Amino acid sequence: MFQIVPHAVAVDALSGSRDAVLTAVKKAYLAHDRGQTVNPSSHFLRFPDRPADRIIALPAYLGGEVGMPGLKWISSFPGNHELGLPRASAVLLLNDDRTGRPVACLESAQISAVRTAASAALAARALRPGNGPASVGFVGAGVIARTIADFLHHTGLPVTHFLCHDLVPERAQQFVGHGEKHWPGSGGVADLDATLGCDVIVFATTAGKPYLPETLRFAPGQTVLNISLRDIHPQTLLAAQNIVDDVDHCLRAQTSPHLAEELSGGRDFVTGTLADVLLGRCELRTREPVVFSPFGLGVLDIALGAIVLDHAKSDSRTVTVANFFED
Template sequence: MLIVGHDEVRSLLDGREQDILDLIAQAYRLHDAGRSAVPHSVFLRFPEERANRIIGLPAYLGGSEPVAGIKWIASFPGNVARGVERASASMVLNSMADGSPQAFIEASLISAKRTGASAALAAGLLCAEPEPTGISLVGLGPINLEVLRFTAVRLPSLRTVAVYDLDAERARTFAERVIREVPGLTVTVADSAASALGAHSLVSLATTAGTPHMDLSACRPEATVLHVSLRDLTVAAVLEAQNVVDDTDHVCRERTSLHLAELDTGGREFIHAELGALLCGSAGFRRDPGSRVVFSPFGLGVLDLALAQWVCDRANAEQAGVRVEGFLPGSASPGGRRAGRPGHRSPDRPAMPAQPGGGLDALAGDAAPGASLP
């Protein structure tokens, strides 16, 4: 059994934005081609603490050497007030030869980075010409930081960032972190959500909203809105926009804004395309440059699998992580057998080169529990 902790995951992923973008794009293409299995996520809720939940996302990603596993991600919004990250996550990767668990990986960064990469891919495909020079971020937690990090790589035209959070101190520290970690951008702290929404034609929403509370009237007419939190927008706002999702069946559940729109209209005709089909060039979707487009990603377990598999491969190659002998029956070895890989990288999935050297009160925080973060 290979165990890879948070710090080692970070060291393997830091600075790999373009590689991760390529990896996530290919996972979407495989999913669009039907070479995946993504059951609905399982939500564990607690009768006494309805705001808290733990979500299980099992998945299978095909290819010539497939991978299977599950992500188990907890969302406890009250953590933020205690100075603790809202979400924590872990992943188990299983052998496709005998089904046995082969790796246990701390997955909060995997989850955040695949979410950021997904949003950035959508931004690159959906933004009206010319490419935007600025982006607005509403809800300032780890997810929107990763959205910015990946979007700056996907859209190098970005020069300015407007940020807003109900917590002014959180907004200030977020702006300082952007200056340190995403160099070359000018950061402005907006004094209201409306001001942030109207500042740029590209907007990312990653709040902890549990119910819809926001329309798009403050956005520019041609805005591209990355609705990462999934529950910010009113039904009317959804129905007035062009809508792109990661997976129609997944996004229309758990009372997301799009699920509510489906309940309101009795159908899903307001959804115009899926991201995988756009990446494959098979969607038949035309962006109307004079109207707003909303990208709403529920978050697919195959994205976590693709990135976790790469982390596992690199950990094995670099002898990172901890190898536990005797975890499985009959697996102990006097010679100290190295933990087996849960699968080799499929030729269908791009390799990553080795790393050198080894109501407005909802507008605070991070992606909504059970939205695209899982």
């Protein structure tokens, strides 16, 4: 029996389970830290004549309580916006741990956005000094940014006001409308400089290489969620504390931390992993900015895929295909 889980089922499974999502993401990070996962390098399919487009394969195995292997296949085609389509689309294949047989194909754009947002919110809660009131600046106004806003609100970040900067002002204005559902009357569209002045900064763009000034230095106490990974020049990272999800994964594929490694000649600029912070093994200096750079571990997709699949089994919109495989 093989199950096909459409987008609407994934949305319903995750939207009403944000506490469970946060718990699952945290447990996945800790399982990864304990060596209970297999998380090979992501593989990029690129197109020489279309450098902005890519499709990424993320194979992973999450052991422990979940015990499930799988593969996320996710595309990013920024030009889709001009066609009225989302930039990203994805599927997640899940396998039975005992037989290796695929058991389900899940629409995974929602899973990917939610696991990214939950990771960002978990990091903000762990890294924010004192967890006091904060202004939040969003650079980029797409699905990822909106979902991060949802999770920052859910985790109770006390937002004084928020700003959004996007290359398309209409998208920034739409984002403000979304954010004000959480923080009424406190949002606004702003230029890049004003957005970078907020206490918490969220980078969620499709940038392929750093575009911020090389001279930029984040302020003491700022918390930067470097979700899109390629906005910031390495010189800026070298002047901050740096937390990653996995050192080997994050320092590759020309991410900002990878460029910082090449520039500095080593990895000493990496302060630790998010698991180090969660387990109290990494003490942050409150007078210095901290940047969280998550490459995006496939085990997080498996963790949320398990939640969606469990919900989908009792949802009539799930398509069950008998005899999909030869017995």
